[in-house]
Amino acid sequence: MGSFVRTRALTPSSKPIEHDEELRTSICCLCNGGCGIKISLDQEGKIKAVFGDSKNPYNKGKICAKPMEISQTLYGPYRVRYPMKKVNGTFERISWDEALDLIAQKYNQYITENGTGSIVGITSKIGGSYSKLAHSIFSELTGLVNYGTGPICTDSEANVRKKLFGDGSGTSPLSDVVNAKILLIVGNNVAQTKAGQFHWITEAKRTGTRVVVVDTRFTETAQAADLFIQIRPGTDTALGMALLNYVIKNNLYDPTFVAKHTNGFEKLAQDVSALTTERAAEITGVPQNVIEKLAQDLAVLKPGMLFEGRGIVCVNNAGASVWAFEGLMAILGNIGKPGSGIISHINNTGGISNLIKADDVMKPDRKRSSSALYKDMEEGDVKMLLISGNPCVTWPDSARMSKAIEGLDFVVSHTLVMDDSAVLADIILPATHWLEEAGAQASVHRVVQWKNKAVEIRGEEKSGGDFYRLLAERMGLPSSYFPDSPETAWELERKYNKNVAGISRERMLATPGGVHFPCSEVGEESVRLFAKGVFKTSSGKVELTGVSDSPLDYVDTFNAPGNIGVSREKFPYLFSTNKVASHYHTECQYSDWANEMEQPYVEMHPLTALEIGVGEGSQVRVETVAGSIVLAVKITQSVPRGFLSTQPYFGLQSPYGQAPANTLFPVAADPVGGNLVSKNIICNAKAEGGQGL
Template sequence: MQPINKSSAVKDSLVVLDTQCPFCSVQCKMRVVKEPDTTGARRFTYSIEGLPNAASEGRLCVKGRNAHQHATSRDRILQPLMKKNDQHVPVTWEEALDAIESKFQTITHKHGADALGVYGGGSLTNETAYLLGKFSRVALGTRYVDYNGRFCMSAAASAGNKTFGVDRGLTCRLSDIPLARCIVLAGTNIAECQPTLMPYFTKAKENGAIIIVIDPRITATADMADIHLQVKPGTDAALANGLLKVLFEENLLDHSFIANRTSGYEQLKSHMDSVLLEEVAELTGLKEAVIRKAALAYGLAETSIIFTARGVEQQTDGHVAVRNFLNMVLATGKIGKPGCGYGAITGQGNGQGGREHGQKSDQLPGYRSIENEEDRRYVAGVWGIEPAELPRKGVSAYEMMELVHQQEIRSLFVMGSNPVVSNPNANLVEEALESLELLVVADMFMSETARMADIILPITAYLENTGTLTNLEGRVLLRESTAAAPGESRHDWSILCQLAEKLGKQCYFKYDSAQDIFDELRLASRGGLADYYGITYERLRREGGVYWPCPSTDENGNQGMMFEHEFAHPDGKAKFFPVNSKLPQEIPNEQYPLIMTNGRVLAHYLTGVQTHKSPSLAARNIENYVEMHSATARKHRIEDGEWVEVTSRRGSFSVRSRITDKIREDTVFVPMHWGGLQNVNKATSPELDPDCKMPGFKTSTVHIAPLRLKSLKLEQLL
């Protein structure tokens, strides 16, 4: 690619922006070129091309190629809005901030600081995520802050912390994938969710790797599998037990690694004595032979990597399910060396960094614990406050919605998220938000949550807002954004500083740029598990990205490979953990005979707030659907393409049917990118994983019926 001379580009009426995609966790680098449209059809035309980078190697998917469309959309909110007489009307920034400050003060005086809640997002920059946690605890004094990443990475994060002593999405590098001779993709659809990574896997196949995919659907990723384990939703922990059983029976274990670098092996070995492969096969809906085949492929391979994602993690036993896959990694010693390891495929753009620096209810910057006295003293010292002034831990994202519903939380400040669509049990969440004394939403568009807000604050887009993000492999990247902010929109971090000033806390929020915030983040994270101290903007510009942990500006960090010599527990050893095989939290019955799972499609991202504003992306999937097996459709008298109602114990939603033979007969699949009447989360279960508070998105039981039959029954009743 030839570099563009930016000074001459400006003279020639070109605008050249080197940035990175705002969507998934790969964080592909790209160049956006804007120029006047000579045809007269439009004011400007845009051309997009990928820039070389270590993750996607210059590739872009359809989302990245069209990301500029939402950033330049005429639907952007360009000035503060306040609800007056049930209508959102434009107001000045001064009026909006004064109203928020006044209401915050009133609620705090009447109900205490914990009556204020803050709800963030996994797509915010590291700087904004850090500042949101600090704003919550220092400016507001509330313990109630959490974020939508709780629905993304919490199971894998907690499993990594318990097993390894630290959570970083990938323990190896993306460049290790082609070196693996066996790859397990458990509950992850790379081809649609992170498509620019697919060449790593095709290269591995060319090198002779066996690819095992665990998924109840035959996805585009499963199409490339050598072994497809079409598992019953909610039985992944049991499946891992079956795989482990075979590894133990065939003695495909690394006994030296186990003895020197792990603890708890004897308990796991004793547990394996009680595991029966035929019981695992019955639970999972798989044949013993295919489980054995997959286990042998993993165990016999010289190098292997296991990846998990939401299919495994978004369950009420997601934490232990991931831990059981980690048992496989430890038992075979396949970690800490080239071509080996474990990876949790982060979903959101900053799903990794967003959970490291304080917007999670129990964390302080650097992956420190808010309940640890030494951690509290250190961060309080960086912030210039007394440790006693720091609130204690709060609750998880959905539990915050329950507290709102119970009116323990009276005000909610939402930044970078759309909780009325993304939370499970969406009807309760909507009722909760309606009961608030004050709902403030900072967003680019009128999301479903923003429509309910009392005050809406317009924020800048990725083309306009500079900051760092940490991709799925733990590589910190700098996104420099030079486009002018449209209208009266402001950077999210700047809004937090202005609100802090209104609240009389300006002395703690004196920043002139995102770099100023990052420099404080570096110090706050120093010595923590996620140590960013050695990472600077200058290094990021020079090196293109730096892995954490990086404790010194003079070091290159760990170059992406974790646990080569020791794990992060005090004794340096990783921990085995026996996991029981059990049924999902909801079992199909006569009333609710089908298991509903949900997930993503290629063209959309999260709740669709941004991608629905891209004409090119929206045209690919203009509405939601429910995917079901042809035999299931016949049984329920459903025709392809007709509207159906899907009902669970919590509620119902309506979507079109899509009939296929690429899914289990007992399972239906619904994408998660739509709100309103098409919101799958109106029917999902609010039950939470006891270890990490992940909701059970993947295993709700439902009934499905054509709307025409429902209409006919109503006519007969009338």
């Protein structure tokens, strides 16, 4: 049957429960790993156990804590079960009709009086494929500007890759790693972030793939590597540029690929020429000979693959790092071939086009960057906010975000649980969980899988698909554009999105692991992008210097956005965050298991702890220009001296009652890629409450 965990039992001595004759099959939707799972229900129809699906060819029965924790969240005390309205500071139960009427009235009022730009959406957790499609239709009809997961997770990666290759998605499936001779993992603890899929990397290693991990922390992934390169925080760009420079100067690149499939090679060579391996060694702390050997291995061991993570995407100099490493893969010719390319959890099937008639499309009357959103909310340019997610925890400067939301005229939260953002809303709407709705799910293997609804709702929850369709009807919008079920939504996707035209629901269900995309109307799957050497840029080539008008350059993290002008004397350390499987998203922590598996802590090197004067388990106050929080100390040699790191997504409304780590990050963005910064901010740390040594 594969791996399993029983609810309320985490001890290794737990005995397997007797399986139902029929276990319901589903797909975990928490990290784009696409892990197949089996759901066992009790006599009341509630989940009693979650198993890995051994018949799914991608996770092969393996799962992590995420799907098991979230099953508890469905029935826990924090779950929102019915619509509520805030009256004199407290929430009162109302009907869906009352809620929809009020939201529609407010929405139309603000559009008429203040324009479409006075309403924004922060919807990082909008729901499954049905909800995403309905939301996109609603946005086109209303001119809604929406901020999804991009600003806090993927913008720098997706934006840079799109300018390089013409598509922001990963170019190759994770499963292709078994065909690679070398895998370079940069800033990515895959053993935690894609735990159910990590076996692909260990299997590849067993069959001869050389696995190299570059990271600031000695992670579980680093432990499994052939070579671990511990790098100083925020210096990845310098390493990437030095590798480029060494490969170019020593003619180790693929001359045929460069000549035939790239533009800007000479300019790129000029941009990186000053960053020698000797200089990079001084900046990164990585010995010169190690850098040069890595460059040689990447040039000789072909095909090769790259797997970047949030460790280089959510920092204040992220775009240049992504540019350097992905440009390196391009000039080595490691694109479009089996065992080559870029692995990414960004694997979008693409959006629909030409569904809505031009006369019905409403354009936004103003747009703003994610960092400018704070100011516009504070100054009253934004009147109304639609939330699906928890921006008061996941966005930087959490206290500022909370205050800005609290000051808005009207806030709607469509939410699974009563979290830090929901408590600030005027209207709270109960959302379905991904186990309570059907839909298509893309994964890191560049496949789309179909999952049926696994469990029934137990309250008045509605999906985002139903919510936006019903709201459109109340607002007098042409509701005929909207699908009325996940099944009809997918048929619309197939009709108006050529990338999935050949992928029927029946085909997905009949194909273990799902169907690769793009997949044309004639049904031909594409396992990896750019196999024919034609890229989606205007030139049809890789634009090596098309990422920015400025040259590729290394910017010291201490002189990058968020740290510029801040006193190093007052703030001598660097602070960062790292995801763990049991706390991958904010919703994961609303489970008893999360409490048992992870408590808030801050990792620090023994010498750093000695400098601060704290011991294991002591309380320490970490302070930045944005704010301060108190955390328990976890002393470990896995992090370098002067570097502090914690889990990112605790919340004041969560079972922990812990201020989120994002409280410490000022509102700052990577200048090349646009990601908001959630790593590598300078900080101070002091023993709290007289607990020093």
